[in-house]
Amino acid sequence: MKYNTVKAYMIKEFKELVRTKLIILVYLLPSMIVIIFGYGIRLDVTHARLIIIDNDKSKISQMLSSKFEHTKYFDTIESNMNEKQALRRIKQAKTDAILIIPNSFEKNLLKGQKSELGVFVDGAFPTRGTTIQTYIEGTILSLVQKVLQAKGIQQKKLISINNRNLFNQSMRDENAIVPGIIGLVLLIAPAIIAALLIVKEKEKGTIFNFYASSLSKNEFLAAKLIPVFLLHSLNIFILFLIAVYLFNIPFRGNFLLYWLASELYILVSISLGMLISVITKKQIVAVVLTIIITVIPGFLYSGIIMPISSMDGVSQVEAHIFPVMYYNHIVYDTFLIGQGFHSQINLLYLLILIIFSFVLFSAGRILLKKEMK
Amino acid sequence: MKIFFIVFSKEIISFMRSIALVAVILYSFTADIYIAGAGMQIRPRNVAIGYVDNSGGGISQKILSHFHQPEFINPKAFTSQQALSDAIFNKEILVGLIFSSNFEKAYVNGHNTKLDVLLDATAASQSFTTLSYLQNIILNFEKIDIPITIKSHRLFNQNADDHSFMALAELLSIITLLTVILTAMVFVKEKEEGTWDIMLLMPVNPKIIILAKSASQVFIVTIGVILSLGFVVFGAFDTPLNGSFWSFILLTLFYGFSSAGIGLFVAAVSKNIMQVAQISIAIMMPLIFLSGAWTPIYAMLPIFQKLSLISPLRYYIEGSESIFYRGTAFIDLLPYFGGVIILGIILYWYGFKKIGNLF
Structure with missing residues (x-):
């Protein structure tokens, strides 16, 4: 190892990062993404816009409306518009759901006769549609049960569900999202910088300096990657x-x-970027390729929107090919669960991250050429 | 006009010559969208359930038999609560049910009966949906006769098909990403090589050059969109198209120019491709994820709601969803067209001015 040469090269790389002002982005980008996502993404459905068309205007139907009004899940509008007007508002994306209470709802209910409530949900956003529908149905059923019990029509005791939300007692969205975003950001940001380091020289032609210099492959890579790392x-x-x-x-x-x-994860990310940098010839290809293979799988397989265990066969295999799943398991563990080194899965995943960085780095090292073809 | 076409075709040809780039773009418009669409299933599916049954069987087993494929994997029995919670801590199990020893007796005798449920709340949406499934199962099981029927209609996407929705959301993100990056790159490449100043000094109207260069990239992306619609969005996922195909293409074209405007701006402020990469990510990540594809605008913090008003992607996403799913009439689409066009003009005009100045 020619220590001084490598040091000089590293200083040059570092100065380049500072002079091109990239250093700002190295620090700004990850923090910005975490902050924006942490504040911006909400998986919980709140403030769904609901139009209640109350044709009954009775005491129980009022109770039902006010029950919807007093949750954070719905922003309700009581309205006399007809069904067609309300449906048009869904088409204009101005409302998410409509609840239609039929007339003589109270009378039928107390007599024990069937009455039919209409619920229309905008399904364009499938998960939300389903969740909103479940909320509405649940609210109606629980209110009706209560009314019937209070009036003595329904006597039977019920099984109540006593749920404990582990790891995230308050069910804060931030707790579920922010640790996952760290895994996404630390995959994208280092990879993009590393991806450009070598291909940049190839496109400009300065790579010949390396070909002609006495620097070995290892020294060259060390000089390129250590500052970013x-x-x-x-x-x-x-x-x-x-x-x-x-x-x-x-x-x-x-x-x-x-x-x-x-x-370790940053090492994986940098090695991935380096591999891309070695196999591509143009900077634009390297950039687009890096973004495509980090941003989307990084988000999909991060476990933020869905746990890996509930994925389908093929996606499950794909999730295991990507490093983000292993890292995020550890991150969620350190933030919310706290098993630490006692959990064998954590240790296994740590080992897998080491293997990832080793394989990606070796692949890049082997494919990097020291001379002109 | 002739100059426009010469520059336009020059850009297309130089794009086609870079085989790697063509391959990457094709990949992003087909395989990538396919992966995103096929992989996503936010509704509970294969949810792993574990249980501890101290009640001696009977009712508990009847309740458990309601959890079945495809939503749930067959419930797995654990001998003790400790073993169950260990499995949850290792993320092998998402939901754990604990039937206490007096569960059955209490239920049969008509006392209040409690069923303890442990949820892995890091997967909040799955856990919550599972909980509501569980409530429904118990309600059905108890056969309580409530004299109401709730007739629910899930409009536009009856089966709540996540796949086509995800594929569409992904397509919209890819359009944004590629238009901005490709446009910015075309200009910055020339800037890096120093040929851009020469272009501006040539006795050719620089406006035409800028227009032709950005139009060529919008054209490339539009071709990609059409391929992707044909092969992936309609081909593989049977996405419904309740509105008009041409209004979507028209909206895409307008949107293409407003993202090209962002690309021009990025090109104007960055000196090399490294900066383009970083700045466009810094601009696009918030743009893509805060424009309503993941969280509806009204559910975000007020400040983000205000900010999203200036994002052309917001109008594009809402507009596209309305065209594909809601089948909204053209007259109701006008606000989306308006938003995209007005922001497009401003962004494009601004980027145009910035990149066209020599000094």
Whole structure:
């Protein structure tokens, strides 16, 4: 190892990052994404816009409407518009659901006769549609049960469900999202910088400096990758502080595990970027390729929107091919669960991350050429 | 006009010559959208359930028999509560049911009966939906006769098909991503090589060059959109198209130009491709994820709601959803067209001015 040459090369790379102002983005981009996602994405359905068309105007139907009014899940409008007008509002995306209470609803209910309530839900956003529908049906059923019990029509005792929400007692969306976003960001940001490092020189022709120099492949890669690695290592702590102090995410696990896993993960990400940089010839191809293979799978397989265990066969295999799943398991563990090094799965996943970085790095190293073809 | 076509075809040809780029673009418009669509299933599916049954069987088993494919994997029995919670901690199990020893007795005697449920709340939406399934199962099981029927209609997408929705959302994101990056790259490449200044100094109207260059990239993306609609969105996922196909293409074209405007702006402020990559990601990530594809606008923080008013993608996403699913009439689509066109003009005009200035 020619220590001085490598050092000089590293300083040059570092200065380049500073002079091109990329250093700002190295730190701005990850924090910005975490903050925007943490505040912006809501998986929980709240403030769904509901139009209640109350044709009965009785005491029970009023009770039903007010029950919808007093939750955070719905913003209700009581209206006399007819069904057609209401449906048009759904078509204009101005409302999400309509509830139609038939006339003589109260009378029928108290007599024990069937009455039919109409619910229309906008299904264009499938998950939300389903959730809104479940909420509405649940609210109606529980109210009707209560009314019937109070009036003595229905006597039977019920099985009540006593649920405990583990890891995220308050069911805060932030807790479920922010740790996952860290896994997404630490995959994308280092990979994009690393992806451009070598291909940039190829496109400009300065790669010949390397071909002609006495620097070996290993030294060249070390000089290229170590500055990016070190700069991004700081992000591990910045993101941790944002998560814990800005979003108040509990940190129940082992910080050492979080730190170790994150460093390994950055190594994986940088190696991936380097591999892309080695196999592509143009910067634009490298950029688009990196974004396509990090952003989308990173989001899909992060476990933010759906747990890996409930994926279908093929997607489940794909999720296992991607590093993000392993890292996110550890991150969620360190933030919300707290098993730390005692969990064998964490240790296994740590090992898998090591294998990932080793394989990707070796592949890039082998494909990198030291001379002109 | 002639100059326009020469520059236009020059850009198309140089795009076609870069085989790797063509391959990557084709990949993003087909396989990538397919993966996103096929992989996504937000409704509970294969949810892993575990249970501890101390009640001695009978009713508990009857309740458990209601959990079946495809929503649930057959419930797995655990001998103790500790074993069950360990499995949840290792994320092998999402939902755990605990039938206490007096469960059956209490139920038969008509006392209040409690069923303990443990949920992995890190997968909040699955857990919640599972909980409501469970409530329905118990309600059905108890056969309580409530004298009402709720007639629910899920409009536009009766089966709540996540696949086609995800494929569409992905397509819209890819359109944004590629238009911005491709447009910005075309200009920055020339900037990096120093040929852009020469272009501006040539006795050719620089406006025509800028227009032709960005139009060529919008054209490339539009072709990709049509391919993707044919092969993936309609071909593989049977996405419903309740509105008019041509209004979608028209909206896409307008949207293409407003994202090209963002691309022009990115090109104007960045000096090299490295910066283009970083700046466009910094602009696009919020744009894509805060424009209503993942969280409806009205459910976001008020400040984001206001900010989303200036995002052309917001109008594009709402408009496209309305065209595909809601089958909205053209007259009701006008606000979306208006939003995309007005923002498009502003962005394009601004980017145009910035990139067209020599100094």
